[in-house]
Amino acid sequence: MPPKPKTDAERHQLRTLIIDAARELFVARGVDAVTMREIAKRIDYSATSIYSHFADKEAVLRAICDTDFLALATSLKNMMQIADPVERMRALGRGYAAFALTHPNHYRLMFMTAHAPINPEDSSLQQNSAEQDAYFQLKTVVSAVHSAGRFRADLQDVDLIAQTIWAGVHGVCSLQISMSCDKWVNWSDISARLQLMQEVMLRGLLRD
Amino acid sequence: MPPKPKTDAERHQLRTLIIDAARELFVARGVDAVTMREIAKRIDYSATSIYSHFADKEAVLRAICDTDFLALATSLKNMMQIADPVERMRALGRGYAAFALTHPNHYRLMFMTAHAPINPEDSSLQQNSAEQDAYFQLKTVVSAVHSAGRFRADLQDVDLIAQTIWAGVHGVCSLQISMSCDKWVNWSDISARLQLMQEVMLRGLLRD
């Protein structure tokens, strides 16, 4: 019941223990459905002990998201190796979608929830970093495709193109996340929807 | 404080009074941030009286969505008059986006918030109705374009095509609604993003 003084390393270890327990529960059943007491029980601590490591539930969430933004960028980084820029762009889309659909609750928090503008001081991530900024990765790929002269002649605005591609993939993923259990619509297979979106986007953007 | 027996009309009136109060609050501050007691206070009733009209908070949300789904379908109905099926499809996309962007909070409730599965049988709206079902309207247009032989040869699944178009427009709108204030991304003009998405989708889907 009573404790020993802990080193910084031990403190950090407990911090990530909390984060990992919380993430597992959030991902499984959604943020709102998971209680602080439950997170604590998972790691055999009392609920209130979490508050000596995080200001509140929201802070736990932000910590998880921070690591997951990084996780997204990291998981996409592997695909940046692909030589052909168009294939690279295609792989990036697939990777992004895979991330969204395997971590729907994280994705909801990152891209489907209105949040105050991200304070660079508040986030540990660096903007315009090939390792940490997924949007920068997308922009880089789009820029490469553009430089290779593969886009249609009238498409010159790299940001605009990147945002349209993002919107296409995001549309499929977010609709899946918030509407797929809805019986009103006779939903096609999610992989078919993703595939067609990818095809349509490429055909619509690339030179014949 | 005490009551009179009420006619069906009066009951219905109070029901919509609750819905309207709840909608206003939900739209302003989000579903989770609004309490039942707050909704009740707005219409000078006790919190518990809501439960004689709705099973729970979720049921209030569903009822709100129901009326807004009808509003969306109604606003799209005019565009179904356009003769050329491709032009009709284009107009439908524009109309949908206009609804989303002029009623962002309603749109968020309808398409970006997780809610219990909508069973067509306990909705007041009629599925597959040209007046009440926006998805049916989209499907009808897609079907017309398909019948006119305007889609590429390999595109045969009307549901799949409709859902992809929906995802494209939804992607632009939902990204705008939840991320446009984010300074991380150098956002292009929303109308330019919509325009390009529309172009890309049509070029990707239609025969050359």
Next chain:
DNA sequence: AGTTTTACTTAACGTTGTTAAATTAACACT
């Protein structure tokens, strides 16, 4: 040895969605 600090725990507060019980008014029937 005695004080302070650290790492926790238990108790407790205010709110939440929701249910149960109480209250009050109008109607239906003798």
Next chain:
DNA sequence: AGTGTTAATTTAACAACGTTAAGTAAAACT
């Protein structure tokens, strides 16, 4: 007219939540 019955609504109450305050035991510092 008096008496149930029913409907509409309220107040009281419950369990659970996020969070804060107060308490406790061991290690560390002096």
